Amino acid sequence: MILTDRNVDGIDIVSLAGRLVMADVPQVRQRLLATVERGGGKLILDLREVGFMDSSGLSVLVSVLKAVRLRNGDVVLLHLNPTVRSLIELTRLHRVFAICDDEAAALARLR
Amino acid sequence: MILTDRNVDGIDIVSLAGRLVMADVPQVRQRLLATVERGGGKLILDLREVGFMDSSGLSVLVSVLKAVRLRNGDVVLLHLNPTVRSLIELTRLHRVFAICDDEAAALARLR
Amino acid sequence: MTQTISLAIESRPECIELLSCAVQGLCRLAGLSAADIAKIELAVVEAVNNALEHAYRNQPGHLIVVEFQLAAGRVSLLVRDGGEAMDPQKLATEEFVEPDPASPETWHMRGRGLTIIKSCVDSVEYQVRDGVNTLAMSRTRGDSGPQSD
């Protein structure tokens, strides 16, 4: 799993690429929580290049959600591909996550 | 493995489709030798749809070659794809088989 | 006639992707669509994660075996471990907690694996016998028989 960070007007944008599965969870969770820690609690996770995710990957997303909310921030999931989208809908997490297909809309949501 | 037979002016054309591996050898060998038996010993084997072949597949080709030569006939291998061609070249069987990329040329060769 | 292959890894997270990729290759042979392959891969990964986390409590050095069976009209995948068994009732009684946007206490960190598995395959059964635990999953497929290239 490869993570790439950017910051746009105080909003952190992290792009993930690869499989988000159990073997990657410790590293990815730590990286993302460190970003939340350092930043202002406003985070976009770009999942376009995440081709496969399992329930341990979902648990990382939930930890991040809890962390940003503790700081009165929010997280937006950007660019879900069909496989990841169907996993998130199946587990009903689309009800608690903000989801966007467009970066400008994701940024607007967090401003 | 799926075999399809045609006959053009006394020349048998058999198209093979699928993998030609050990599991298919008994059936394919029997079908091809029966065609040689029935026909005039002039045979074109169209291998365009054979995506994978192993040495047991090569042994079928060699049996057919021996059978047609016994009847003063010949066999032409038509439309070798790169994987099959490299197997035949590696085992130097291109020196004993007639090989064509074009059906008209194959037919001409057997007339 | 059923064709069977069994795939075995050590109980380490880094080995799970090998199972994933082998299962992908086998599902292609079975003529399944890309969407169906993704579902079966997910079900297998969830089942293997559970064997690693719960049956073996994240200890390396144990064996996890996935048996892949290709039959007319059906693929079956049996995930076996030799660790602590699950209560066999759990499969039926496990209740999925719907996350509520207004109640962060419903945003659970875990408890989605069995729900995901049940949604990805047509049937799931769990059996414990002679110290071996087997989660058996199966899914129908087109009757066109094995596809290969």
Added chain:
Amino acid sequence: MTQTISLAIESRPECIELLSCAVQGLCRLAGLSAADIAKIELAVVEAVNNALEHAYRNQPGHLIVVEFQLAAGRVSLLVRDGGEAMDPQKLATEEFVEPDPASPETWHMRGRGLTIIKSCVDSVEYQVRDGVNTLAMSRTRGDSGPQSD
């Protein structure tokens, strides 16, 4: 760190394509090109054919195991059987008979498997230990590490 998976089938020709397809999936993970995948698949099929035909004399009911190891810069495939061993010298001494168009007696029906294997991989070794025969093949790959989707 090396990732390992082991693939086991019964000694029946119909089961070999399952090994082929699983190995294809694993080679994709290893980031190998389509041409390299075809070579490795062929080497494995030839080695498994030999185990079935020679070690087990075409008898079903025995086990053939392919161990796939993914390491930095290298994939290794070990084909194991528990049948009659090959003379370990055979790998080195086996002489390929070039077919001569003018001499039908050189158009052999068999004797190409080991030649094919040697040409498809970078190294081949054969070892007999405790009743287990292992043909170990390996091939280098780009050092980009595992690729997956």
